[in-house]
Amino acid sequence: MKILVAVKRVIDYAVKIRVKPDKTGVEMNNVKMSMNPFCEIALEEALRIKEAGKASEVVVVSMGGPQCVETLRTGLAMGADSAIHVSTDTPLYPLAVAKLLCAVASREQPQILLLGKQAIDDDANQTGQMVAGLLQWPQATFASKVALGDKSDVTVEREVDGGLETLRLQLPAVITTDLRLNEPRYATLPNIMKAKKKKISSITPEELKVDIQPDFMILEVVEPAKRKGGVMVSSVDELVDKLKNEAHVI
Template identity: 55%
Template sequence: MKVLVPMKRVVDPYVTIHVKKDGSGVETQNVKMSMNPFDEIAMEEAIRWKEKNTVQEIVAVSIGETQAQETLRHALALGADEALHIATDKSLQPLQIAKILQWVAQTHKPDIIIMGKQAIDDDCNQTGQMLAALLGWPQATFASHIEFIDAETVRVVREVDGGLETIKVSLPCVITTDLRLNEPRYPALPNIMKAKKKPLKVMALEETALELESKVQVTKVEPPAPRKAGKMLKDVSELMHALHNIEKVI
């Protein structure tokens, strides 16, 4: 059984975000970057499946600039068997990414695609669902627990607004991961050294011959407005007075 794990290189979650002066996007020059945390959870889950001999092969894929290879090397050090970098300097939208991943899936023919539910830079939460639709595969999003019933079916516990939902999906399928699925590991030094010898294929986006017209255009990026200073209140009655007469929210 083969697993495909798409991943994205994003600004490290512990770095303070700064918007470019021209409002064209977020500043990434000389900023620490890392694997998207939700994708790291997806990779950890795939590795655990392999350790249980449920799957035999893990393929990591990333789309983007040359630096994305650093993220893929990290995935190889964690336990992926091979990696694919589709190189491009274009800024791509979720639907475009989903079409590229559809092409990768049709080429590599995985039994499962497991990926983060969203990237922490744009928080779109769209690519997994779009990919499943393009492939015509069943999908299980926001997974907090995954269990193989047999070689053709998995049981997935999903985190939904009303609590937890348990579903069964047949393979091949697309699964997107939520935070509570697992705790990702750190790569061991020997595995980091071994990762340098694992195959990492690089190909240009143009080699896919895909037509990727953008349907969305970012016109401006700006930081959120600063919060108003807080105010200490003496008691509940003063709080109710402020909410009702000053803020007028009740």
């Protein structure tokens, strides 16, 4: 069984985001980058499935400029067997990523496609659902537990508003991971050295025959309005008055 894991290079979660002066986006120069935390969880789950003897190969794939190779090397150091870099300098949005993943999955023929439920840079939470639709594969999102049955099905426990929902999917399937699924491992120094010898294949959207031109454009990026300080009120009547006439919430 082959598992394909999509990983994304994002600004590190501990970095304070700054909007560019011209408001065309966020500042990314000289900023620490890392693998999206939800993608780390997806990769960790794939590695655990392999270590349990239920998968034979874990392949990581990332899309973007040459810097994405660093993220792929991290995935290889964690334990992935090989990596695929879809090389492009064109900004990628969820639908374009889903189309590219669909093309890569069609070439690689994995039984499971694992993704983080969302990326922390845009919080779109769209790619997994879109690629499942394009591939016409069953999907389970927000997975908090994954258990493989025989070679043809997987059981996924997922969090919903009312509690927990258990799904059984026929393979091949798309699964997106939630925070509670596992705790990713650290890449050890010996594995980091081994990762340098592992194969990273490079391919372009043109070779995959995928049109990645966006159908919308970002006009402006602005910081959220600063929160005003709280005030003390002396009575319930004054509180109700402020909620009604100042906050306009009642």
